Amino acid sequence: MRLIENWFSERYSDNLQLSFRVKDQLLSVKTDYQRIDLFDTYDFGKLLSIDGTVQLTEKDEYVYHEMITMVPHYFNSRPSNVLIIGGGDGGAARRLLDLGTDKITNVEIDGNVVEIAKKYFPDISSSFKDSRVKLIVGDGIKYIKETENKFDRIIIDSTDPVGPAEGLFSRDFYEDIKAHLTDDGIVVTQSGSPYYQPAALAMAHKGMSEVFKSVKTYCAFIPTYPSGLWSFTMASSGEMKLRDEKAKSGKYFNSDILTGSFYLPEFVKNILK
Amino acid sequence: MRLIENWFSERYSDNLQLSFRVKDQLLSVKTDYQRIDLFDTYDFGKLLSIDGTVQLTEKDEYVYHEMITMVPHYFNSRPSNVLIIGGGDGGAARRLLDLGTDKITNVEIDGNVVEIAKKYFPDISSSFKDSRVKLIVGDGIKYIKETENKFDRIIIDSTDPVGPAEGLFSRDFYEDIKAHLTDDGIVVTQSGSPYYQPAALAMAHKGMSEVFKSVKTYCAFIPTYPSGLWSFTMASSGEMKLRDEKAKSGKYFNSDILTGSFYLPEFVKNILK
Numbered sequence: 001m002r003l004i005e006n007w008f009s010e011r012y013s014d015n016l017q018l019s020f021r022v023k024d025q026l027l028s029v030k031t032d033y034q035r036i037d038l039f040d041t042y043d044f045g046k047l048l049s050i051d052g053t054v055q056l057t058e059k060d061e062y063v064y065h066e067m068i069t070m071v072p073h074y075f076n077s078r079p080s081n082v083l084i085i086g087g088g089d090g091g092a093a094r095r096l097l098d099l100g101t102d103k104i105t106n107v108e109i110d111g112n113v114v115e116i117a118k119k120y121f122p123d124i125s126s127s128f129k130d131s132r133v134k135l136i137v138g139d140g141i142k143y144i145k146e147t148e149n150k151f152d153r154i155i156i157d158s159t160d161p162v163g164p165a166e167g168l169f170s171r172d173f174y175e176d177i178k179a180h181l182t183d184d185g186i187v188v189t190q191s192g193s194p195y196y197q198p199a200a201l202a203m204a205h206k207g208m209s210e211v212f213k214s215v216k217t218y219c220a221f222i223p224t225y226p227s228g229l230w231s232f233t234m235a236s237s238g239e240m241k242l243r244d245e246k247a248k249s250g251k252y253f254n255s256d257i258l259t260g261s262f263y264l265p266e267f268v269k270n271i272l273k
Numbered sequence: 274m275r276l277i278e279n280w281f282s283e284r285y286s287d288n289l290q291l292s293f294r295v296k297d298q299l300l301s302v303k304t305d306y307q308r309i310d311l312f313d314t315y316d317f318g319k320l321l322s323i324d325g326t327v328q329l330t331e332k333d334e335y336v337y338h339e340m341i342t343m344v345p346h347y348f349n350s351r352p353s354n355v356l357i358i359g360g361g362d363g364g365a366a367r368r369l370l371d372l373g374t375d376k377i378t379n380v381e382i383d384g385n386v387v388e389i390a391k392k393y394f395p396d397i398s399s400s401f402k403d404s405r406v407k408l409i410v411g412d413g414i415k416y417i418k419e420t421e422n423k424f425d426r427i428i429i430d431s432t433d434p435v436g437p438a439e440g441l442f443s444r445d446f447y448e449d450i451k452a453h454l455t456d457d458g459i460v461v462t463q464s465g466s467p468y469y470q471p472a473a474l475a476m477a478h479k480g481m482s483e484v485f486k487s488v489k490t491y492c493a494f495i496p497t498y499p500s501g502l503w504s505f506t507m508a509s510s511g512e513m514k515l516r517d518e519k520a521k522s523g524k525y526f527n528s529d530i531l532t533g534s535f536y537l538p539e540f541v542k543n544i545l546k
Contacts, residue, residue: 015294015315021287042288063538195496221494221502221538223468228501229494252538260536263529265336265494266522 008039008047010054012196012226020047020224026120031112034163038120044224046120048089050113050159054224061091061124066250067220067261068188068232069095072153074247074258075240076184079152081105083180085140085168087157088113090125093133096155099248104133105149111137141167144176152182156189161200169203174211178237188234191217194268195227205272208235216240217272218261220252231268281312281320283327285469285499293320293497299393304385307432311393317497319393321362323386323432327497334364334397339523340493340534341461341505342368345426347520347531348513349457352425356453358413358441360430361386363398366406369428372521377406378422384410414440417449425455429462434473442476447484451510461507464490467541468500478545481508489513490545491534493525504541 009019020041027038037049045058056064069092073079080102084092088108096104104127108114114137117125127133136143144154154177158165167173168189177187187208192200201217208215212235222230234240247255264272282292293314300311310322318331329337342365346352353375357365361381369377377400381387387410390398400406409416417427427450431438440446441462450460460481465473474490481488485508495503507513520528537545 009292013316016317017292019282019290019292021289043286044289195494219494221468221492221500223500223502227494227496229496249539251540254539254542256536256542257538260533263533263536265525265530266527267524269527269529 008037008041008049010049010052010226018224020044027116029112031110033110034159036112036116038116047224048116048121051163053160055159056089056091056124057224058121060223062250063220063222063252064190064225064230065091065095066253067218068092068155068157068190069099070248070250070253071218071232071258071261072186072188072234073099074242074245075186076236076243077152078243078245081149081151082153082155083107083151084155084157085144086159086165087155089117089121090127092155092157093127094124097127097130097132102132105136105151106133107136107138107140107143109137109139141173141176144173144180147180150180150182150185152185154181154185154187156187158190160192160197161203169200169207171207171210174207178211181237184236184238186234186236186240188232191231191233193226193229194219194231194271195229197226198271201231201233201271204233208233211235213237214240216262217264217268219264219268220261281310281314281322283322283325283499291497293317300389302385304383306383309385309389311389320497321389321394326433328432329362329364329397330497331394333496335523336493336495336525337463337498337503338364338368339526340491341365341428341430341463342372343521343523343526344491344505344531344534345459345461345507346372347515347518348459349509349516350425351516351518354422354424355426355428356380356424357428357430358417359432359438360428362390362394363400365428365430366400367397370400370403370405375405378409378424379406380409380411380413380416382410382412414446414449417446417453420453423453423455423458425458427454427458427460429460431463433465433470434476442473442480444480444483447480451484454510457509457511459507459509459513461505464504464506466499466502467492467504467544468502470499471544474504474506474544477506481506484508486510487513489535490537490541492537492541493534
């Protein structure tokens with residue numbers, strides 16, 4: 001007889017929470033940067049939480065990882081050399097490999113995230129075994145200041161703009177990014193839930209607009225992220241135009257989404273003003 | 274000292290729930306058709322729940338009501354005579370009035386919903402005081418069989434396809450609808466959460482495809498509905514084409530959304546195959 005049910009709840013505010021029934025808690029660790037919890041849930045498979053917020057689940061990680069990699073992929077020249085800042089689970093690198101990217105540098109600040117992904121999310125983190133992927137455990141802000149490399153795409157796959165990721169939403173950081181993009185290169189960042197975190201989106205969009213010539217925000221629906229609606233913002237020193245190349249389909253992304261995700265609801269447009 | 278917190282939870286499955294902290298429960302009533310609960314929540318204002326599922330909240334009702342009325346409004350001839358089946362809160366009728374609709378017939382099966390809306394949601398239900406709106410408390414399925422009227426738009430603003438609303442997703446019902454649409458008239462129905470209720474969307478889309486010449490599904494983001502992503506499906510005996518008329522903006526809807534909401538994620542397209 002089972003008397004006790006275990007639930008993991010993410011609080012979206014003091015007054016609202018989404019709760020997942022869990023079979024088991026697999027891990028809880030406080031690292032130098034953050035608290036990491038891992039649950040085996042009934043509906044979404046394994047779920048990785050950082051500082052109490054869902055980062056990825058086995059069932060719906062595809063939306064976030066497809067959207068942060070595949071959308072910018074089809075703009076401007078075909079990218080071959082890509083930098084990921086964050087993304088220690090390997091999910092963004094995995095999609096870039098699927099797209100045929102030649103060279104990926106992945107700079108993750110917290111080595112624990114990488115180790116946990118390798119052990120508990122072997123499919124998602126399989127990218128780290130590929131010789132095209134160079135994994136660096138270190139501070140992305142410091143890396144971008146010091147590297148002499150330039151990249152065709154820089155993907156900021158970070159946590160929310162509180163704690164270790166705060167600097168990843170700053171104008172100074174975007175200036176450093178700009179200096180390390182190729183001529184028609186593109187930077188993209190996750191920019192939070194427009195509904196619950198309009199300040200994160202406004203910060204990313206404003207910061208990028210001060211530094212880059214063109215900035216575009218797009219949205220996607222992610223069931224396990226707050227409110228279900230998520231935003232991404234990409235920017236370039238020149239124009240951003242779709243290449244004449246047929247887009248691959250993922251489980252979420254397709255050629256319609258490549259266009260449609262840029263059509264924003266009125267309340268999202270108002271955040272960008 | 275406050276020791277007890279009160280929460281209303283909607284279970285999306287046995288293993289997943291969204292919970293709203295409530296100041297007070299204002300009402301709980303079992304009618305001939307369904308159980309209705311009303312809560313005063315901290316984050317979303319007053320929240321109306323039917324059979325345990327959120328129907329509307331003060332804070333985000335605009336998304337659903339704009340999207341079920343404004344999208345079909347801008348296709349084909351300008352509608353002047355509109356039928357709403359369901360919609361006892363008055364929210365759909367209110368948006369139709371904003372669009373300048375001449376004549377609205379609103380058939381709601383459960384008079385309790387109307388009375389609750391009048392008392393607790395005076396803004397949303399203000400439409401019922403307008404002389405252009407004729408409210409009928411009765412069975413929409415029976416009404417559509419018996420009426421001799423034809424309508425430019427028929428809006429099926431129902432609960433989910435279990436219980437009293439089940440018949441509103443059937444082929445027979447769509448046949449009756451078709452017989453009461455004007456030549457280039459359009460029917461639209463809410464068709465559930467593509468993520469958690471793919472069967473509801475498949476049922477609506479398949480049923481309409483068997484009866485109508487053209488069928489289109491579109492999506493919107495609604496934070497208090499399961500998964501955050503919601504679908505609507507519209508159909509007509511002829512083609513459906515946008516009129517040459519500048520679309521008004523709502524708080525969610527705008528001319529971009531009028532186009533972009535039809536660009537569907539790959540997993541949603543797969544449900545429609």
